[in-house]
Amino acid sequence: MEVKAFLGGINVPHYKSFSEKQEIKEIKLPQQIIIPLSQHIGAPCQPLVREGDRVKAGQKIGDSDSFVSAPVHASLSGTVSSIEDKKIHSGEKVQCIVIDVDKKQESIEYADNDLEKVSKEDIVKAVKEAGIVGMGGAAFPTAVKIQPPPDKPVDALILNGCECEPYLTCDHRIMLEKAEELLQGVKLLQKVLDVKKAYICIEDNKMDAISELSEKNDDPGIVIMKTPTKYPQGAEKQLIKATLDREVPPGGLPFDVGALVQNVGTAVAVYEAVKYNKPLLERVVTVTGQNIAEPGNIMVKIGTPLEHLLNECGGIKEEPAKVVMGGPMTGVAQEDLEVPVVKAITGITVLPPAMAFGELEYMECVRCGKCVEDCPMLLYPNQISIYGEAGMYEQAEKWNTMDCIECGICAYVCPAQRPIVKFVQQAKPQIQNLQNSRNNT
Amino acid sequence: MNDKKKLVVSSAPHLRDKGTVGNAMRDVFIALIPVSLVSIYFFHWYAAITIGVCLLTAVLTEVLFRKMLKKEPTLHDWSALLTGLFVALLFPATTPWWKAAIATFIAVGIAKELMGGLGRNRFNPALFGRVALIILAPLISFIDNQFAALYINLGTVDVMTQATPLAMLHQGMEMPGYGELFFAFPGGALGETSPFFLLIGAAYLFYKGHIGWRIPVSILGTVVVLTLLLGENPLHHLLVGSLALGAFFMATDWVTSPFTNRGKVIFGIAIGALVILFRVGLAPTEGVAFGILIMNGFVPMIENATTRYQFGRVRKAVAVTSGEE
Numbered sequence: 135m136e137v138k139a140f141l142g143g144i145n146v147p148h149y150k151s152f153s154e155k156q157e158i159k160e161i162k163l164p165q166q167i168i169i170p171l172s173q174h175i176g177a178p179c180q181p182l183v184r185e186g187d188r189v190k191a192g193q194k195i196g197d198s199d200s201f202v203s204a205p206v207h208a209s210l211s212g213t214v215s216s217i218e219d220k221k222i223h224s225g226e227k228v229q230c231i232v233i234d235v236d237k238k239q240e241s242i243e244y245a246d247n248d249l250e251k252v253s254k255e256d257i258v259k260a261v262k263e264a265g266i267v268g269m270g271g272a273a274f275p276t277a278v279k280i281q282p283p284p285d286k287p288v289d290a291l292i293l294n295g296c297e298c299e300p301y302l303t304c305d306h307r308i309m310l311e312k313a314e315e316l317l318q319g320v321k322l323l324q325k326v327l328d329v330k331k332a333y334i335c336i337e338d339n340k341m342d343a344i345s346e347l348s349e350k351n352d353d354p355g356i357v358i359m360k361t362p363t364k365y366p367q368g369a370e371k372q373l374i375k376a377t378l379d380r381e382v383p384p385g386g387l388p389f390d391v392g393a394l395v396q397n398v399g400t401a402v403a404v405y406e407a408v409k410y411n412k413p414l415l416e417r418v419v420t421v422t423g424q425n426i427a428e429p430g431n432i433m434v435k436i437g438t439p440l441e442h443l444l445n446e447c448g449g450i451k452e453e454p455a456k457v458v459m460g461g462p463m464t465g466v467a468q469e470d471l472e473v474p475v476v477k478a479i480t481g482i483t484v485l486p487p488a489m490a491f492g493e494l495e496y497m498e499c500v501r502c503g504k505c506v507e508d509c510p511m512l513l514y515p516n517q518i519s520i521y522g523e524a525g526m527y528e529q530a531e532k533w534n535t536m537d538c539i540e541c542g543i544c545a546y547v548c549p550a551q552r553p554i555v556k557f558v559q560q561a562k563p564q565i566q567n568l569q570n571s572r573n574n575t
Numbered sequence: 576m577n578d579k580k581k582l583v584v585s586s587a588p589h590l591r592d593k594g595t596v597g598n599a600m601r602d603v604f605i606a607l608i609p610v611s612l613v614s615i616y617f618f619h620w621y622a623a624i625t626i627g628v629c630l631l632t633a634v635l636t637e638v639l640f641r642k643m644l645k646k647e648p649t650l651h652d653w654s655a656l657l658t659g660l661f662v663a664l665l666f667p668a669t670t671p672w673w674k675a676a677i678a679t680f681i682a683v684g685i686a687k688e689l690m691g692g693l694g695r696n697r698f699n700p701a702l703f704g705r706v707a708l709i710i711l712a713p714l715i716s717f718i719d720n721q722f723a724a725l726y727i728n729l730g731t732v733d734v735m736t737q738a739t740p741l742a743m744l745h746q747g748m749e750m751p752g753y754g755e756l757f758f759a760f761p762g763g764a765l766g767e768t769s770p771f772f773l774l775i776g777a778a779y780l781f782y783k784g785h786i787g788w789r790i791p792v793s794i795l796g797t798v799v800v801l802t803l804l805l806g807e808n809p810l811h812h813l814l815v816g817s818l819a820l821g822a823f824f825m826a827t828d829w830v831t832s833p834f835t836n837r838g839k840v841i842f843g844i845a846i847g848a849l850v851i852l853f854r855v856g857l858a859p860t861e862g863v864a865f866g867i868l869i870m871n872g873f874v875p876m877i878e879n880a881t882t883r884y885q886f887g888r889v890r891k892a893v894a895v896t897s898g899e900e
């Protein structure tokens with residue numbers, strides 16, 4: 135089945151060819167792993183181990199009592215060498231458990247459950263225990279997401295396989311190589327949510343994945359959907375609009391329109407958690423870009439230092455480079471390579487010197503209207519940028535800055551090179567403060 | 576980890592479209608070259624000198640004003656040169672060079688730089704400079720008398736002394752053929768000599784994505800409808816005067832036109848109506864410059880009235896299940 139496009143959005147160069155044909159592969163284990171205790175939206179975990187403790191691969195080493203949280207696990211066996219605050223890819227400092235990795239690996243025991251017999255409660259419990267979070271980049275705890283509030287029933291499950299960010303191919307490879315697991319995962323999600331219809335949405339630049347899944351799928355409740363290739367097709371609200379023709383209201387959640395979106399990688403993780411009680415201790419990461427020697431799709435242990443991963447892919451070719459955690463439209467450029475790969479990292483994009491620009495010099499808005507034309511949230515990025523730059527946050531709020539999904543399109547098209555997304559990111563916490571103080575009075 | 580890698584950081588996105596303001600302005604400049612050449616073909620040195628003087632004045636004025644305002648000159652954004660060329664194209668070849676220079680000075684210095692620079696100017700600088708000279712006419716004619724000696728005599732080019740097509744239209748004279756008016760006809764300002772070559776330039780800008788269809792189509796459409804209602808010949812009105820230059824190049828100026836889509840249409844219709852009001856109602860004035868400038872002033876109001884709803888407010892989303900939310 136085909137879906138319509140949403141309003142706004144643009145065609146960006148794909149740059150997928152570096153890694154789209156590369157099969158998922160393993161790399162040599164790192165000597166040390168760094169497991170941040172907060173890899174998700176919600177309350178950070180408390181450590182369950184102490185310095186000097188020995189841990190097995192798959193052992194839970196951090197957890198929290200909060201409902202919105204996700205436990206973390208040791209991805210390899212070894213000795214806890216320290217528990218300390220370390221910088222992660224977002225630039226924040228987070229408490230991390232550092233583990234010296236053993237030569238000989240030792241793992242926890244895995245189960246082999248009968249999927250016919252699992253109950254809804256079993257699924258929720260397994261997902262929660264496995265520490266699964268949204269693996270498309272959102273990092274929202276999946277166990278929370280699959281328990282929608284009773285007054286907001288979900289009638290449509292959308293599996294996001296659009297992968298609209300340029301360069302990235304991890305979801306593409308997962309759909310090709312793990313089609314069976316994905317379909318099983320979808321069925322489990324349908325079961326836990328009581329949803330009859332599931333849609334797997336894939337952009338039409340991945341026809342091989344579309345035919346692979348159509349072939350393997352024998353369930354009439356699962357529909358494989360072909361979406362136009364357009365950025366940001368994979369953004370949650372845009373995808374719901376395109377697939378179901380429902381618009382999530384400003385400030386609202388997919389629940390509000392009876393929809394739920396999961397990344398395809400998350401569905402595979404759900405399958406593994408329910409079937410084997412396997413925690414989320416590894417994920418597929420696309421290491422790509424013009425400036426990495428051997429691009430590929432790598433099965434990476436959570437906590438692997440970025441530098442180890444890049445070295446295993448042949449290293450950076452030319453400096454100065456730009457190393458982006460995530461795709462180039464929304465990812466974060468890294469200052470150093472000691473940060474670990476965490477659960478929500480989809481890819482590492484290594485850009486060559488010619489593309490590695492720093493903060494650009496920008497001009498006044500020349501009111502060309504290009505950003506207005508292309509904003510998929512139908513906002514006025516020009517106004518947001520002007521008021522954001524001037525620190526006029528009440529005005530910025532009136533122009534709906536809080537609805538911005540930070541897709542980066544406005545800054546991409548702006549001929550005045552205005553760093554609109556940066557202004558948005560600066561304005562949002564300020565506006566939040568304004569709103570909080572208003573609510574308190 | 577001892578050899579620190581050289582890494583560059585910046586805020587997202589890490590890809591950017593190739594288009595910059597400088598490239599866009601340069602493209603508009605390129606799009607105006609064909610009509611400029613036609614004017615030089617007809618008016619020889621008179622046109623060439625007017626254009627040259629305006630370009631030079633524009634550059635000098637920008638440098639001067641930005642120095643005064645303690646800002647870096649931004650000649651690389653091509654906006655000064657473009658304004659200079661626009662001013663030149665708005666004058667007939669008979670204009671003394673110093674008048675064109677004063678208009679350019681006002682355009683770049685006052686209408687652009689003193690208003691806060693490119694992006695902050697409310698009015699189209701070139702039109703502002705051109706109209707300022709009309710309004711300052713008494714002063715100008717005083718200077719004219721004082722500096723009569725400054726005139727350069729480049730010999731006569733006889734096409735320069737004939738009536739402009741717009742004047743012919745007003746006086747009910749017999750008009751030149753449509754083909755001639757469309758392709759190339761010497762009369763009026765430099766930029767009025769060839770709607771055909773202006774259209775070629777406009778097509779290039781459309782292809783490059785610098786201008787949209789909404790403003791030109793609503794201006795020209797309004798002109799056609801109103802002239803038909805008033806019993807005038809719409810083709811003559813489309814082909815004479817600076818309508819083509821105004822509709823495709825000046826009303827579409829990014830900075831001084833609305834950024835909302837519906838706003839662009841309203842803006843265009845209003846300009847079309849003003850042009851006809853001036854041309855037919857207040858004959859014999861050329862209403863294009865006044866029409867656009869007047870509407871420039873209304874842009875913020877138009878924008879406020881035509882903002883769209885953000886995503887999610889357009890239609891009430893329907894929850895298929897309970898239906899209440």
Ligand code: SF4
Nearest residue numbers: 509538539541542544
């Ligand atoms: S980053 Fe925000 S404002 Fe810019 S185009 Fe995307 S949603 Fe619109």
Ligand code: SF4
Nearest residue numbers: 499500502503505548
């Ligand atoms: S794209 Fe840039 S210059 Fe154009 S309106 Fe938006 S912010 Fe202004």
